[in-house]
Amino acid sequence: MAGIKGDRAPRRRVDARSTIERITAAGRTVLGAGEASLEQIAAEAGVGIATLYRHFPNREAIVRAVLHDILETDLLPLIDRAAEDPHPRQSLQDIATRLLDLITEEKGLVTFASNFSDVAVDAIQRFSESLHPLLLRAQQQGEVRDDLTAEDIPRFLVMAVAGLAIPGTSPSMRARFIALLFDSLNPANATPLPPLEPGEGDLRTAVGNIAHT
Numbered sequence: 001m002a003g004i005k006g007d008r009a010p011r012r013r014v015d016a017r018s019t020i021e022r023i024t025a026a027g028r029t030v031l032g033a034g035e036a037s038l039e040q041i042a043a044e045a046g047v048g049i050a051t052l053y054r055h056f057p058n059r060e061a062i063v064r065a066v067l068h069d070i071l072e073t074d075l076l077p078l079i080d081r082a083a084e085d086p087h088p089r090q091s092l093q094d095i096a097t098r099l100l101d102l103i104t105e106e107k108g109l110v111t112f113a114s115n116f117s118d119v120a121v122d123a124i125q126r127f128s129e130s131l132h133p134l135l136l137r138a139q140q141q142g143e144v145r146d147d148l149t150a151e152d153i154p155r156f157l158v159m160a161v162a163g164l165a166i167p168g169t170s171p172s173m174r175a176r177f178i179a180l181l182f183d184s185l186n187p188a189n190a191t192p193l194p195p196l197e198p199g200e201g202d203l204r205t206a207v208g209n210i211a212h213t
Contacts, residue, residue: 023062145193
């Protein structure tokens with residue numbers, strides 16, 4: 001009997017992983033079409049609503065999985081290709097623009113979760129380490145101010161997401177304001193950044209306050 005149990009446990013893990021992947025893919029499909037419900041996502045994935053809830057207990061969990069998939073499959077290759085780009089600041093700007101395009105293309109993603117900004121902060125912070133070498137090269141080449149830290153980049157991107165990843169915002173408008181935002185990274189005549197006070201480093205609180213004003 002012990003051998004049977006040993007055979008079943010890995011199979012259960014594989015089945016669970018397959019179900020999670022199907023639900024995540026269904027989430028991208030359904031949210032990409034606009035307004036959505038958990039029932040629609042379950043139907044698209046070919047699972048019952050109880051199975052969906054077992055793996056994704058709320059809307060935020062679905063959005064987190066979809067965002068992770070977007071970043072992993074669509075944005076990370078762009079970051080990897082930028083490693084050899086001779087103009088790292090422009091690469092950072094292109095990555096930010098592509099991130100906004102990807103999130104906006106999923107028409108129902110921003111409105112599906114009640115606290116999208118919180119979920120976006122968590123998702124983008126996971127990928128911040130991949131951006132560190134690009135930031136360092138941009139600073140070494142004098143393209144980005146020296147007092148910007150690697151921890152500032154995901155916060156900077158989430159500010160852009162919160163303000164510009166809104167249904168109905170055109171690509172040209174997003175590109176226009178991304179250019180304005182990235183001008184603030186220019187080291188020429190930049191005002192030194194003031195230090196953060198204790199307790200001020202949590203962007204989720206700041207973004208949440210903006211969202212509710």
